[in-house]
Every structure is written in structure tokens, then in C-alpha cells.
Amino acid sequence: xxxxxxxxxxxxxxxxxxxxxxxxxxxxxxxxxxxxxxxxxxxxxxxxxxxxxxxxxxxxxxxxxxxxxxxxxxxxxxxxxxxxxxxxxxxxxxxxxxxxxxxxxxxxxxxxxxxxxxxxxxxxxxxxxxxxxxxxxxxxxxxxxxxxxxxxxxxxxxxxxxxxxxxxxxxxxxxxxxxxxxxxxxxxxxxxxxxxxxxxxxxxxxxxxxxxxxxxxxxxxxxxxxxxxxxxxxxxxxxxxxxxxxxxxxxxxxxxxxxxxxxxxxxxxx
Amino acid sequence: xxxxxxxxxxxxxxxxxxxxxxxxxxxxxxxxxxxxxxxxxxxxxxxxxxxxxxxxxxxxxxxxxxxxxxxxxxxxxxxxxxxxxxxxxxxxxxxxxxxxxxxxxxxxxxxxxxxxxxxxxxxxxxxxxxxxxxxxxxxxxxxxxxxxxxxxxxxxxxxxxxxxxxxxxxxxxxxxxxxxxxxxxxxxxxxxxxxxxxxxxxxxxxxxxxxxxxxxxxxxxxxxxxxxxxxxxxxxxxxxxxxxxxxxxxxxxxxxxxxxxxxxxxxxxxxxxxxxxxxxxxxxxxxxx
Numbered sequence: 001x002x003x004x005x006x007x008x009x010x011x012x013x014x015x016x017x018x019x020x021x022x023x024x025x026x027x028x029x030x031x032x033x034x035x036x037x038x039x040x041x042x043x044x045x046x047x048x049x050x051x052x053x054x055x056x057x058x059x060x061x062x063x064x065x066x067x068x069x070x071x072x073x074x075x076x077x078x079x080x081x082x083x084x085x086x087x088x089x090x091x092x093x094x095x096x097x098x099x100x101x102x103x104x105x106x107x108x109x110x111x112x113x114x115x116x117x118x119x120x121x122x123x124x125x126x127x128x129x130x131x132x133x134x135x136x137x138x139x140x141x142x143x144x145x146x147x148x149x150x151x152x153x154x155x156x157x158x159x160x161x162x163x164x165x166x167x168x169x170x171x172x173x174x175x176x177x178x179x180x181x182x183x184x185x186x187x188x189x190x191x192x193x194x195x196x197x198x199x200x201x202x203x204x205x206x207x208x209x210x211x212x213x214x215x216x217x218x219x220x221x222x223x224x225x226x227x228x229x230x231x232x233x234x235x236x237x238x239x240x241x242x243x244x245x246x247x248x249x250x251x252x253x254x255x256x257x258x259x260x261x262x263x264x265x266x267x268x269x270x
Numbered sequence: 271x272x273x274x275x276x277x278x279x280x281x282x283x284x285x286x287x288x289x290x291x292x293x294x295x296x297x298x299x300x301x302x303x304x305x306x307x308x309x310x311x312x313x314x315x316x317x318x319x320x321x322x323x324x325x326x327x328x329x330x331x332x333x334x335x336x337x338x339x340x341x342x343x344x345x346x347x348x349x350x351x352x353x354x355x356x357x358x359x360x361x362x363x364x365x366x367x368x369x370x371x372x373x374x375x376x377x378x379x380x381x382x383x384x385x386x387x388x389x390x391x392x393x394x395x396x397x398x399x400x401x402x403x404x405x406x407x408x409x410x411x412x413x414x415x416x417x418x419x420x421x422x423x424x425x426x427x428x429x430x431x432x433x434x435x436x437x438x439x440x441x442x443x444x445x446x447x448x449x450x451x452x453x454x455x456x457x458x459x460x461x462x463x464x465x466x467x468x469x470x471x472x473x474x475x476x477x478x479x480x481x482x483x484x485x486x487x488x489x490x491x492x493x494x495x496x497x498x499x500x501x502x503x504x505x506x507x508x509x510x511x512x513x514x515x516x517x518x519x520x521x522x523x524x525x526x527x528x529x530x531x532x533x534x535x536x537x538x539x540x541x542x543x544x545x546x547x548x549x550x551x552x553x554x555x556x557x558x559x
Binding site: 077079091 | 479555
């Protein structure tokens with residue numbers, strides 16, 4: 001498996017309030033992500049998960065270290081990566097198809113092709129027939145499907161997902177997780193998926209990278225091997241294999257959550 | 271208001287023919303109910319205005335008000351009709367429309383792009399904000415003498431004062447609209463590596479449009495208000511001139527006719543802008559019919 005993304009000692013510091021000293025959000029991250037791999041990054045709240053995604057997306061630059069994409073350093077945003085945001089980020093004045101076409105316009109795809117690609121990708125996410133609906137006419141789950149279709153349509157090699165299902169109810173979330181796995185298998189994208197949910201991480205991930213609380217470091221990377229279990233169990237989440245992995249990630253995360261809460265209490269008390 | 275009046279289904283063509291729709295009676299009843307709703311709505315919306323006209327008619331007749339200074343509504347309507355027939359009404363309305371249209375149109379063309387830029391480039395906003403606040407809080411009409419001194423009493427000064435007065439509400443609303451665009455949408459556009467002009471055109475402008483339109487509607491009211499005042503000071507035509515000169519010549523019904531025309535014009539303009547706003551922001555969920 002060739003590496004698609006390499007994180008080399010990536011650190012990110014932000015100027016603190018008052019500007020006297022800076023706060024370290026990410027500290028020396030080292031991670032290699034293979035092409036076509038589904039990697040989940042899980043960590044306690046405030047551990048810099050979203051900062052990491054901004055760095056991968058090129059919306060922000062690391063303070064030190066570097067991120068390589070296909071061997072070349074990331075210097076800014078680009079259409080070789082697509083971001084799916086937690087808040088959907090749909091343009092409310094555009095229809096579902098119009099939103100999917102938004103990314104295609106950025107790549108300079110001809111108009112007729114855009115319409116065809118938009119229809120094709122809405123179909124892929126199970127929204128065939130909803131092309132002309134505006135976001136306010138769609139449910140939360142459908143909106144996120146449109147956002148996923150938008151990110152897939154302009155065919156980036158990497159899909160960056162920032163807690164995309166966090167705002168959805170449990171049933172919708174589970175069905176979208178299945179959908180995402182199906183799409184991943186079909187399209188072979190490299191996916192970096194950020195979440196704070198352990199179940200979600202184990203269910204989706206080929207590998208789960210656990211971050212420490214602030215400053216975020218990679219505590220451990222847990223390979224998830226549920227290949228056989230996925231086929232054997234209709235309800236994977238209640239299988240013993242799933243429980244095993246879940247426990248493993250939970251133990252890693254557990255101490256960090258406690259520490260994060262301790263830090264938060266200190267910050268408020270000060 | 272979006273009430274669709276359905277035509278009642280045609281009656282059966284023959285004794286043996288099946289009804290064209292099974293639910294003919296239901297459709298008919300629905301159409302009737304819609305008609306009833308529409309007429310009730312029209313009644314609620316016009317009853318107060320009609321009452322005002324009635325009061326206007328009766329107060330002078332019952333000698334509650336001096337007939338010389340407040341002629342009954344019917345006399346005013348007659349005077350209006352006379353003015354309309356001899357062409358003076360149109361002549362003056364046209365003069366006012368051209369001036370306010372020009373000033374208002376130029377204000378929209380200047381203030382919207384300027385507001386987008388100022389809202390987008392923060393340093394520019396910080397630099398210009400004190401100036402904007404100063405002008406916004408200066409009553410435009412207080413500057414009317416300055417405009418006349420600098421630009422004369424011709425058309426230029428009148429168009430200029432309308433342009434000046436209309437600029438501020440549009441500019442300030444556009445600036446704040448740009449500032450409040452959903453930051454996630456900006457992040458999305460940035461993640462797709464959109465250039466700044468494209469980002470303004472494809473994300474910021476459409477997102478800002480509803481708030482921009484609030485400013486434009488405010489400016490529409492201002493345009494008429496300022497223009498009429500300007501026309502009262504020095505003009506040879508225009509509705510403000512018509513009102514003022516009628517008062518000087520003691521043609522009181524004509525004066526009221528001018529006033530009515532102005533309020534009708536204001537209403538019309540507002541309706542027009544509302545309609546344009548709905549057309550341009552039709553993607554928004556309509557709060558009520």
C-alpha cells in the first residue's frame with residue numbers, strides 16, 4: 001500500500017488570548033495514511049481534531065513539521081481534497097443539484113457534464129429524484145448526503161470528513177455510516193474521518209488513530225479487523241469482535257477524556 | 271399571497287357521461303372557500319384605509335374641520351382627476367420619477383459593490399467606519415443647502431441628494447450582510463480554492479442578498495422623502511413642486527391630490543421592490559403567504 005498522506009512531526013500553535021504565549025494544539029503528529037485507506041481520528045473534545053482537518057485541507061498551515069500529499073507538501077487548499085463539514089455547508093439558494101455542481105464549477109467542468117455528474121452523484125448517495133429541492137426542504141440526513149455527493153462529484157483523491165454525522169439522530173447516523181462504507185468501497189477514496197464517537201470510529205475505520213487531550217498527540221493507532229465479522233453478523237455492533245475493538249479504543253480514550261475534563265475545570269477555575 | 275383560484279369543474283355534459291372528476295363537489299367547495307378567504311383578506315386589508323377616506327369625506331362636511339383647509343375627499347379626487355386630464359399630474363410625476371429613479375439606481379449600483387468590498391476587507395472597514403457612521407448620522411436634508419450651493423438648483427443637485435441619501439442604508443446593510451455570511455460557507459469555498467472575486471460572486475453576494483434588499487427597500491422610501499423635500503426648495507416641476515406651488519396659489523384640493531399621488535408612488539415602489547426581492551430570494555422558505 002503506497003502512502004497517500006504523510007504527517008511528519010506536525011505541530012500547530014495558536015496565539016493565546018492576550019498574545020503573550022501561544023497554545024499548542026497539535027504536537028508532533030506522525031502518521032502515514034495509505035491510498036484508499038479509511039482512517040478515523042478519534043479524540044476527546046478540544047484535542048485539536050478539527051485543527052488537524054484544517055491542516056489537511058490546507059485551510060491552515062502547520063507551525064512546524066509538514067504534511068505530504070502524494071509525496072508533495074501541502075501548501076494550500078486544493079481540489080485534490082474534498083471536505084465534508086459537520087454543518088453541511090450547503091448553499092441555501094441552490095438546489096441539491098446546484099450544490100453538487102458548485103464544486104464542479106470550480107474545476108471548470110462544462111455545463112452539460114456538470115448536470116450529468118450531479119445527477120449521477122446524487123443517485124450514488126440515494127437522492128435520485130431530489131435534484132430540484134432546496135436544502136431547507138431536505139432533512140438533516142439528506143443534506144449531509146448532498147454534501148457528500150458534492151465532495152465526491154469533483155473526484156478528489158482524498159475525502160476529509162469533520163464529524164459529519166454528529167448533528168444527526170442515531171438511526172439516520174447509522175444508515176449514513178453504512179452508506180459511507182458502501183461508497184468508500186465503490187469509489188476507493190482515501191478517507192480521513194474525524195469523530196468523537198468510539199462506536200462510529202470502530203464501525204467505520206480500517207484504522208483508528210487515538211489523539212491525546214491538549215496538546216493533541218497520537219497516542220496509538222488501532223487497526224480494526226472486522227472483515228470476517230462484517231460478513232458474519234447482521235448486527236455488527238453487537239458482535240464480540242466489535243466489542244473487543246471498542247473496548248481497546250475506549251481504554252485508550254478514557255484516560256484522555258478524564259484529563260481533558262480536568263484541564264477544562266482548571267481553565268474555568270482560573 | 272399565493273392563493274390559487276381553481277375553476278369549478280364543468281357540469282356533466284350528458285346524463286350517461288361520467289363526471290370529469292370524481293371529486294368535483296370537493297373541488298368546487300375548495301374553490302369557494304378560497305374565494306371566501308380572498309375576499310375576507312381584501313376586506314381586512316382595506317377596511318382601515320376606507321374608514322380613513324370616509325372620515326376625510328365626512329369631517330369637513332359635518333364641519334368638524336375647516337372645509338377651506340381640508341376639502342372633502344371627493345373634491346380632492348375631482349381635482350386629482352382634473353390634474354390627470356390636463357397632463358400636469360403626469361408631467362410632475364415624470365419629473366419626480368426620473369430624478370428619484372436616477373439617484374436611487376445609481377445608489378444601488380455604487381453602494382452594493384462598495385459594501386461588498388468594505389465588508390470583505392476588514393482593514394478597509396476599520397478605516398472607513400468612522401466616516402460611514404458620520405455620514406449615516408447626518409440628516410441628508412441638512413446638507414441640501416450645500417448640494418444647492420455646489421451643484422446649483424438644477425437636476426444635478428436633486429439627483430445627487432437622492433443618491434447621497436440612498437447610499438447609506440444600502441451600504442451599511444451590505445457591509446453588515448457580508449460580515450454575517452455563514453463562516454462555514456466561506457470555509458467551503460476556500461477549501462475549493464476559489465479566487466476572491468469568484469467567492470464574492472458565488473457565495474458572499476447571494477448569501478448577503480436578503481439583507482442587502484432590506485437596505486434597498488429602506489433606500490426606496492428615503493429616495494421619495496428626500497426628493498419631495500428637495501423639490502419644495504427649488505424646482506420648476508415635480509410632485510414636491512406641485513404640492514408647494516398649489517399651497518402658495520391656495521389650490522388646496524390640488525395640493526392634497528399631489529400628496530395622495532406621492533403616497534401612492536411610495537406604496538407602489540415598495541411593492542415593486544418587495545416583488546423583486548421575492549423573485550431574487552425565492553429559495554428562502556416563505557414565512558407566510
